[in-house]
Amino acid sequence: MELCTAxxxxxxxxxxxxxxxxxxxxxxxxxxxxxxxxxxxxxPPKVRRLGEDALVVDVDALLLKTKPxxxxxxxxxVAVEAGGFARGLVxxxxxxxxxxxxxxxxxxxxxxxxxxxxxxxxxxxAGRAVLPKYFFREAADMDALKAVGAxxxxxxxxxxxxxxxxxxxxxxxxxxxxFDAVVGRDVNGSPRYFSGVIKNxxxxxxxxxxxxxxxxxxxxxSGKYPKPMVFHDGRLAFTPTPAAAxxxxxxxxxxxxxxxxxxxxxxxxxxxxxxxxxALTGVRVRVTGAIPTADGDGVGRRLYAxxxxxxxxxxxxxxxxxxxxxxxxxxxxxxxxxxxxxxxxRLTRNRxxxxxxMASMLxxxxxxxxxxxxxxxxxxxxxxxxxxxxxAGEVTPVAMDAHTxxxxxxxxxxxxxxxxxxxxxxxxRPEYHVQFLEPVNTRTAGAASRWPTTCSACSPAxxxxxxxxxxxxxxxxxxxxxxxxxxxxxxxxxxx
Numbered sequence: 001m002e003l004c005t006a007x008x009x010x011x012x013x014x015x016x017x018x019x020x021x022x023x024x025x026x027x028x029x030x031x032x033x034x035x036x037x038x039x040x041x042x043x044p045p046k047v048r049r050l051g052e053d054a055l056v057v058d059v060d061a062l063l064l065k066t067k068p069x070x071x072x073x074x075x076x077x078v079a080v081e082a083g084g085f086a087r088g089l090v091x092x093x094x095x096x097x098x099x100x101x102x103x104x105x106x107x108x109x110x111x112x113x114x115x116x117x118x119x120x121x122x123x124x125x126a127g128r129a130v131l132p133k134y135f136f137r138e139a140a141d142m143d144a145l146k147a148v149g150a151x152x153x154x155x156x157x158x159x160x161x162x163x164x165x166x167x168x169x170x171x172x173x174x175x176x177x178x179f180d181a182v183v184g185r186d187v188n189g190s191p192r193y194f195s196g197v198i199k200n201x202x203x204x205x206x207x208x209x210x211x212x213x214x215x216x217x218x219x220x221x222s223g224k225y226p227k228p229m230v231f232h233d234g235r236l237a238f239t240p241t242p243a244a245a246x247x248x249x250x251x252x253x254x255x256x257x258x259x260x261x262x263x264x265x266x267x268x269x270x271x272x273x274x275x276x277x278x279a280l281t282g283v284r285v286r287v288t289g290a291i292p293t294a295d296g297d298g299v300g301r302r303l304y305a306x307x308x309x310x311x312x313x314x315x316x317x318x319x320x321x322x323x324x325x326x327x328x329x330x331x332x333x334x335x336x337x338x339x340x341x342x343x344x345x346r347l348t349r350n351r352x353x354x355x356x357x358m359a360s361m362l363x364x365x366x367x368x369x370x371x372x373x374x375x376x377x378x379x380x381x382x383x384x385x386x387x388x389x390x391x392a393g394e395v396t397p398v399a400m401d402a403h404t405x406x407x408x409x410x411x412x413x414x415x416x417x418x419x420x421x422x423x424x425x426x427x428x429r430p431e432y433h434v435q436f437l438e439p440v441n442t443r444t445a446g447a448a449s450r451w452p453t454t455c456s457a458c459s460p461a462x463x464x465x466x467x468x469x470x471x472x473x474x475x476x477x478x479x480x481x482x483x484x485x486x487x488x489x490x491x492x493x494x495x496x
Contacts, residue, residue: 054156057148059173060163065140068099069242071163073138074131075110076240078168081130081412082122083114088240089249095242107163107185108198115165115187116196123167123194125412130234132172138239145177156180165198232377233410235423248406255406255426258282262425266315266341274341275319282429287320289436292396294323303362305388306398307381308370309432310409311336311421313400316432317368318342325366328358330373335418351387358391368398375410393443399435 046058064070072095080088091113098106115123139145148157158181159173166184173179189195238244258281265278275285292302304325306313314327318341326343337344345361347354361367371384389395402409402424409424411417424430 050158053154054158055151056158056160057179059145059159059161059169062141062144063135063139063161063169064163065138069095070140071103071107071110072098072242073240074134074164074168075114076245077130077134077234077236078123078126079114080236080240081126081234083118085249085252087113088245092242092245092249103163111165111185111187111198112196114196115189115194118194118196120167120189120192120194122413126234127167127169128171129232129412131168132176133232133234134239135169135172136176145173148178151178158183161185233408233412235408235411235416237404237406237408237427251406251428252426255428258428259422259425263339263422267339271318271322271324275322278319283425284429284431285316285319286431286433287436288433291321291436292439294321301362301364302366302396303388303392303394304366304368304396304398305371305384306368306400308372308375309377309400309402310375310424312402312409312424312432313370314342314368315340316400316402316434317398319432320434320436321366323366325368326361326364327368328354328361329370336421339421355387355391358388362391377408377410389442394439394441396439397437399433399437401433403431403433405429 048056050056072091076088076091079091091110094109094113098109101109136142151157157179159169159177159179161169161182161184164184165187166182167187169184170182173182186199187194188197188199236248238248240248262278262281262283265281266274269277279285304317306317311329314325318325324342326345328345328347330347330349343361345357347357358367358369369388371388372382373385374382376382404424404427406427407423409420411420411423
């Protein structure tokens, strides 16, 4: 039965992926080849001195590859993440016209479409959480950017971009590469909204502005650069080249129908059959390790602690167990609560009240908690909260890994976060890897040392499951109190 299900699932998912690949590589690419002349690419990077202890680097050629449309993906990412899919579609429709323009004119046009009417905080959120990952992956000369972090502390280095607005490149160049100041294109607007009009280059080239920025910047203890990318968000799981973006919009209606069917399967069918039926639509849940058994009455009453990938972590555990589980969360959207096939409970950030709620849920059945408190798509295990280890004498660690090809189940927009689970199910072949580890007895140690024990137990499986898909890259699993551990972001809650 399982073999037949796997074959049927593979055939269905293969057809969906084949359709997506055909659209991307044949129809879309053929349309784009009919476009006009190629826009001019930015000039090679220049380095000049400013005073006695400062360098100014033109970084456009370090960020942009010398291929047509190289500047389109970062603008498209900001347009989709901060402005929505409709704004991204407008930018994509205008791409053939942009190919006919000069580099300067096309950059101004893309900035107008991307930033016109956009709130400054939304654009800053996209530049902070989405674009650094893109530039890490797609920068034309990452080795040259790494050299900036190796310069002596006495030398201040400013980055100048004549193509990108400052809001798009400042976080990546300052926080991850090591530039002391970033001067990019300025976009006009009010204190809260952008108008989309880029200011003239005369203000960008002013030496007085560069000197003022450097004087206001103190050379900090930068440490090692480039810094590792631990946190990043964003809806798109692929590099949005014009061909790939058009293929995504063509696939989008089919993805919505596919997500609705999969949601109906998990909500309406019993757990023993929902996983099998969902596999026929392309959903894969790979399970390794010994699956814990339920009690005689069919209720497990076990506490599972897993690393946090998406809002569907607890659903993946339920699919692996083939029985319902409960879960808790701080940031729980109404839509996620309505569509969830498992019981969800909101936490109050009051330690005593949260302990009482979690204990009452554990008395009724299995409970899944994510002690990291925030999702992390990179191969890092964040600091665990000790609260979950105080609820039960035995905790079962679970290593989770999720894989998508078109849409991520995380977003920078607070409103769009309600649809995170829906977008995960919109992928042609969403996949979860669930690995059950040996239970950890929390009563053998003091309260202060219980959760480091569980964290260290989760680390090997977490590293193994991520390292295979990263093709040999070493996974860094951070345990509390160790050097180099990465705490969760202040803007996100943890089970403290």
